[in-house]
Amino acid sequence: MEVDAVVVGSGPNGLVAANLLADAGWETLVIEATPKPGGAVRTEELTAPGFRNDVYSAFYPLGAASPVLAGLGLEEHGLRWRHAPAVLAHVLPDDRYVLQSRDLERTARSVAEFDERDADNLRAEHASWRRLREPLLDAIVRPFPPVRSGARLFKTLGTAESLRLARMLTLTARGLGKEKFDGAGARLLLAGNAMHTDLGPDQAGSGVFGWLLTMLGQDVGFPVPEGGAGRLTDALVNRLTAKGGEIVCGTPVTEVTLSGGRAVGVRDADGRTVRARRAVLADVPAPVLYRDLVGAEHLPARLVSDLDRFVWDDATIKVDWALSSPIPWSAAEVGQAGTVHIGADLDGLAGIANDLACGRVPHDPFLLLGQMTTADPTRSPAGTESAWAYTHVPRGESWPDSRLRRHADRMEEVIERHAPGFRDLIAGRAIAGPAQLQKGNHSLVEGSINAGTAAIQQQLFFRPVPGLGRADTPIDRLFLASASAHPGGAVHGAPGSNAARAALARDGWAGSVYRATVRAAHRAVYR
Numbered sequence: 319m320e321v322d323a324v325v326v327g328s329g330p331n332g333l334v335a336a337n338l339l340a341d342a343g344w345e346t347l348v349i350e351a352t353p354k355p356g357g358a359v360r361t362e363e364l365t366a367p368g369f370r371n372d373v374y375s376a377f378y379p380l381g382a383a384s385p386v387l388a389g390l391g392l393e394e395h396g397l398r399w400r401h402a403p404a405v406l407a408h409v410l411p412d413d414r415y416v417l418q419s420r421d422l423e424r425t426a427r428s429v430a431e432f433d434e435r436d437a438d439n440l441r442a443e444h445a446s447w448r449r450l451r452e453p454l455l456d457a458i459v460r461p462f463p464p465v466r467s468g469a470r471l472f473k474t475l476g477t478a479e480s481l482r483l484a485r486m487l488t489l490t491a492r493g494l495g496k497e498k499f500d501g502a503g504a505r506l507l508l509a510g511n512a513m514h515t516d517l518g519p520d521q522a523g524s525g526v527f528g529w530l531l532t533m534l535g536q537d538v539g540f541p542v543p544e545g546g547a548g549r550l551t552d553a554l555v556n557r558l559t560a561k562g563g564e565i566v567c568g569t570p571v572t573e574v575t576l577s578g579g580r581a582v583g584v585r586d587a588d589g590r591t592v593r594a595r596r597a598v599l600a601d602v603p604a605p606v607l608y609r610d611l612v613g614a615e616h617l618p619a620r621l622v623s624d625l626d627r628f629v630w631d632d633a634t635i636k637v638d639w640a641l642s643s644p645i646p647w648s649a650a651e652v653g654q655a656g657t658v659h660i661g662a663d664l665d666g667l668a669g670i671a672n673d674l675a676c677g678r679v680p681h682d683p684f685l686l687l688g689q690m691t692t693a694d695p696t697r698s699p700a701g702t703e704s705a706w707a708y709t710h711v712p713r714g715e716s717w718p719d720s721r722l723r724r725h726a727d728r729m730e731e732v733i734e735r736h737a738p739g740f741r742d743l744i745a746g747r748a749i750a751g752p753a754q755l756q757k758g759n760h761s762l763v764e765g766s767i768n769a770g771t772a773a774i775q776q777q778l779f780f781r782p783v784p785g786l787g788r789a790d791t792p793i794d795r796l797f798l799a800s801a802s803a804h805p806g807g808a809v810h811g812a813p814g815s816n817a818a819r820a821a822l823a824r825d826g827w828a829g830s831v832y833r834a835t836v837r838a839a840h841r842a843v844y845r
C-alpha cells in the first residue's frame with residue numbers, strides 16, 4: 319500500500335495532523351495500535367449500562383480556546399460543548415471551598431470569602447489576561463519559535479511588561495499566588511489547576527500553568543463534549559474521512575522504515591508495510607518514536623544520550639463510578655462544579671508533590687474529580703451521576719488488583735469525608751491503574767498521561783530533548799506529532815498541527831531550503 323502520509327497513532331494530535339494533511343489534498347492514512355481511534359479522548363460504558371464514562375480525558379478548556387481546533391470547524395462535524403453550572407471547586411480539608419464560575423463576579427465573591435481584596439485582584443488579573451489572551455494563545459499553539467504571534471504579544475505588552483511576563487513563566491504556583499492574591503482561595507485556584515500537570519505548587523514553572531487554566535476557566539470554562547469525550551474524536555474522524563482520509567485500528571506500528579536517511583513508510587506488528595511518499599508523522603511519545611520505531615543506530619548519538627535524561631510525568635490511577643444520585647457534598651454548592659479538586663490545601667498539595675518526587679505513594683491522595691452528568695446530562699440516566707477521579711502515584715510501582723482496589727478505596731474515603739453517604743451511591747465502578755491505562759492507549763507509558771513532564775527543563779526548545787522545539791526530527795520527512803512535542807500535553811491539537819505544517823513545508827516549493835536549514839540546525843544541536 320502507498321499513500322502520501324502515514325500518521326502513527328490516532329490521538330487528538332494524530333487526528334488533527336491527518337485532517338490538516340487531508341485538507342492539503344494529501345492521501346493520508348492513520349494507523350492506530352488499539353481497536354478504537356481517539357487515544358486519550360474516548361468514551362465507553364465502563365461502569366453500568368446507560369453510564370457513559372470518559373475513559374481518559376474529560377474537560378477541555380484548552381480545546382475550547384485552541385485556535386487549532388477552532389480552525390477545523392468541528393461543530394459542523396457533530397461537536398457540541400456543554401458546561402456545568404460552575405467551572406470548578408477546590409474543597410479544603412475543613413470543607414471550606416473556593417468556587418470558580420464563568421461569571422466573573424461569582425468567582426470574585428468566592429475568592430473574597432477568603433480575603434476581600436481578592437475580588438479586585440481577580441478582576442484586575444482577568445482584565446490583563448483579556449488583553450494578552452489572543453496573541454498568547456496563538457504563541458502557545460504555533461510552531462516554535464512563534465515569531466509573528468510573539469511579535470504581536472510584544473507589541474501588546476511593550477518591553478517592560480514582556481520582561482515581567484517572561485519572569486512569570488518561571489514562578490512557582492505558590493509564588494505567583496502570593497504575588498497576585500492575598501487569600502487562600504484564589505491562591506488555591508492557581509495551585510490546584512497547576513496540578514493538572516505533574517507540577518506541584520513549589521516547582522518552577524507551575525505558576526503559569528495554574529494561571530493559564532484559571533484564566534481559561536474564567537473565559538471559556540472547562541467544557542465537555544455533549545455525549546462524551548469520544549464525540550470530539552468522532553468529529554475529528556468524521557471530518558477526516560469526509561476529506562478522503564482513512565484510519566485503520568488494531569495495528570501497532572513497530573518500525574518507521576528508512577531509506578537514504580529519510581522516512582519512507584512504516585511496518586506493522588504483522589510485518590506489513592505501508593509506503594509514505596511524502597511524510598511519516600508520529601503521534602507517539604518521543605522515546606517510543608526514537609528508540610522503538612526508528613532505532614538508536616539511525617540517530618545522532620547526542621540525541622540518543624539526551625533521551626536518557628527524558629523525564630516522564632507521574633503515573634496515574636483513575637476510577638470511574640456509576641452513582642445512583644449526585645454526590646452529597648457537605649458544601650452543597652460544590653455539586654454545581656464540573657471539576658472538583660479535593661484532598662489537600664496548598665501545603666497539602668506541596669506534600670503530595672514531595673511524596674511523588676521521593677517515590678512515595680501519597681497516603682491521602684489528591685483527586686481531580688469530574689461530575690460528568692452535572693456537566694452534560696446525556697452522560698447517565700436522569701437523577702444519577704457519572705463521575706470519575708484520578709490521582710497520581712510514582713512511576714515504576716507494581717499495582718496488582720488487590721493493591722489497586724485498596725488505593726481506589728482510599729480515593730473513595732477522601733470523597734466520603736466531604737460527602738458523607740457517597741459510598742452508598744456506588745452502583746458500579748471501574749479502576750484503571752498504570753498498566754490498564756497503557757493497555758488501552760499505548761502512549762500512556764507506565765501510566766504517564768502527558769508524554770513527558772511539564773517541568774521547565776522539558777519545555778519550549780527543551781521539549782522533548784534539547785533541540786529546536788519543533789516537530790522536525792533528524793530523519794528527513796519524519797515528524798513528531800504527539801504531546802511529547804512543544805507545547806505539550808492536553809487536548810488542543812497544537813503538536814499535531816505543528817507536525818502537519820512542518821511536513822507541508824518540507825514538501826512545498828521551498829522544501830529543499832527548509833530541509834537544508836533544519837539539517838544545519840540539527841547538526842549544530844546534536845554535534
Ligand SMILES: Cc1cc2nc3c(=O)[nH]c(=O)nc-3n(C[C@H](O)[C@H](O)[C@H](O)COP(=O)(O)OP(=O)(O)OC[C@H]3O[C@@H](n4cnc5c(N)ncnc54)[C@H](O)[C@@H]3O)c2cc1C
Pocket residue numbers: 326327328329330331332349350351352355356357358359373374375376377378379380381569570571572601602606634636708758759760761762766767768769799800801802806807808809810
Ligand atoms: C486519565 C487522563 C486524563 C486526562 N485529562 C485531561 C483533560 O481533562 N483535559 C485535557 O485537555 N487533557 C487531559 N489529558 C491529557 C490528554 O488526553 C493528552 O495530553 C492528549 O490526549 C495527548 O494527545 P496525543 O494525540 O498526543 O496522544 P494520545 O491521546 O495518547 O494518543 C496517542 C495514540 O497513539 C497510539 N499509539 C501509540 N503507539 C502506537 C504505535 N506503535 N502504533 C500505532 N499507534 C500507536 C495510542 O494507542 C494512542 O491511541 C488526560 C489524559 C489522561 C490519560
